[in-house]
Amino acid sequence: MMEKKYQILFLVLLSMLAFNCNRNEEYVNYTDANAPAPEQVSNVLVIPKSGGAHLVYKIPKDPNLRYIKAVYETTSGSRWEVKASYYTDTLKVEGFGDTNEYDVKLYSVGKNEKESEPLIVKVKPLQPVIQSAYETLQIAGTFGGINIKLQNPERANLAVVIMQDTLNNGNYTELTTYYTAADNINFSVRGMDTTEKKIAVLLRDRWNNKTVQKKSNIKPWFEKLIDKGSWRALELPGDTYEYVESYPLRKIFDGGFGYCCLFATRNYQLPHTFTIDLGRPVAISRMRTWLHPEAAYGGSHPKDFEIWGANTVNPDGDYVDLPNRIYRDNWQKLGTFKSFKPSGEGPVTAEDRDYALNKGEEFDFEAGIPTVRYIRFKTLNTWGISSGQVQVVIQELTLWGQEGK
Template sequence: MKKLIYLLTTCLLITMGYGCSKEEKIGLTVDPNAPAPTQVTDVKVKSQPGGAILTYKLPVDPNLSYIKAVYEIRPGIYREAKSSIFTDTLTLVGYGDVQEREVKIFSVGKNQKESEPLSMKFTPLTPAILSAFETLKMNPTFGGVSLNLENIVRGNLTIKVIVDSTGLNTWAPVNAFYTSAEKAYFAARGLKPVERKFGVYLEDRWNNRSDTLIKDLTPFMEELITKETFKEVKLPGDTYLFVESYSMPRIWDNKFQYNIFATPHTSSMPQWFTFDMGKKVVISRFKEWQYHENVYSGSSVKRFELWGSNNPDADGGWNNWELLGRFNSFKPSGSPQGVHTQDDVNYAINNGEDFEMPVGQVPAVRYLRFKTLETFSGGKQVVITELSFWGQVVQ
């Protein structure tokens, strides 16, 4: 009896396996003699910045596998776009100009036979690489050159800075920056205050390249201010109390991650702290690093003021203080709170937010007062990872 049951079970499994195998083969059968599918119909083209969106009606053909578009983005450089039989849309990308273009659309069968091409002509809208270049500005800044642009279509762009290293049109790379933000600001630093010819151009991910903006510029003189002489000053009204071991001196120790200054949640707002740089400095710019767990959120500083003095009021007052500048945190991506990109992380956490002082308008000061007006959470705790300053030491 057991042998009979075993035999029947074995036969049943073999039969099921054969049936499944046969069914799978039937489902994958391709007729090599089937003609190519007919062309798509009712094609509509909607131009986009640097591309286009094609919509169409699919042919009714059991042999149809997918739709393919072939197009030339630059002389000799072709791209393909494909879409399945479950959609009626093709997206074309990669154009770097606004010239009239041609795209050829093919219906492709399961046997890889292609229909005759259906040709359509259109003109892409202005691509990001051209619209952004029209807004591109390059100017001298402290220790280098600054770059500003508007990227209204939020294209993925590379900004490349070059310099004539010999004065004989021998161009060498200085730095490259990457952005997809609507507005972008970068500065190429570490350059000597010597007049030279600088250039800047844009590239996109399809290797399209803009013209080159060339200017004779002289970077402003500056140096990194050493922090060995920095020390905290405790004045009436200041918020110098801290949570656990996260005291004020941590913001000038050149250490990051969890090495932060964190004030208590019970502090008031606005709040400020004071420190002595140990020498008089004309500040040209400074960086503030956000806490890596609060990227444009939580207790990170959103709005603040920087004040300077050479003789702080002993009672903690403001009579002997001068406002050096009001500043707002800048988020490269422009995304809403709670959402951040790698551009945001690089700027606020890895590189530090960059704040520039007005040229020629900042006095030499020894004492600084950092006044927080608002954090991203709207709470009363302030957390700062590090502060660094550049400028010229006067005394």
């Protein structure tokens, strides 16, 4: 009985193989190698766009037509091709770095890959993103380096190239390049002394278009990394320092990263507060935080928060309005901050995770804030919840500035 089943299965497989072989033998290639090239497109309408244009045309009635092709050169001199099937009557050309007029060649291409004579159309793009972003570019000195700001509302992929004339001979060499598609671009290059620097910045897009250099003489402000050896976690009445599992507040400044070394609170009613004794007075210039190892811009990630400072702390925590976390006058607000997500609204991207978990979110304090020994981190809401009870998780907190005596 078993042998009979195998025989039947063998015959079925043999029949399927024979069917496939016969079907391949019967395949007919309907492409006519001798067919002429299709006619050109006609009635082309050029609709200018930022850095490019939409080309709307009438498709030739030719059964041999396979697709329409546009060939053009951008500002950088690069040659580009764009194709559209015969099911659509529109092509998009892009990558132009200015608003000059360009020739675009349109070809009708047949199933045998024969091309029609080119139909040349004139394209005059609207201002490209790289130029509109460049108009908003700001270069300024900041603590330990230079700060770059610009607007990119269309969230184009941009490379911000920072250069310096280190030999004072007019030759600017690259320091670093910052790649981003954020809408509000704001970053700093650190590690500089306080001598004046000759800095230049240009923008480059994914078509290799470049802006001119914007030059500026910048004098960075003095700062140093604040040593954490004397820091101490305070457990004050009214603070939300109680933690889950093995993640106490002291781990926020232990220099470690990952699940071994984070501070994770219990669920508390917002706003949250915790207090750290820095061990000595500090004039804070900037702060960097690293958040939950896996939940960047998620439920426990602080979104809006304040940093407060004081030089004296009372045993009762100095709370005069506990539900709203209002303090006595010995506490001064040092800054109000909003967590920055490089990609803006929408899903969390690789760029977002790299910023929050590898580089660390960075926050600048205004110059002239008072020197303080104690700081209080007040979380107003998180990315996951704007009110109610919530957990806050922070891996590490680091400060820069000037130490007092």
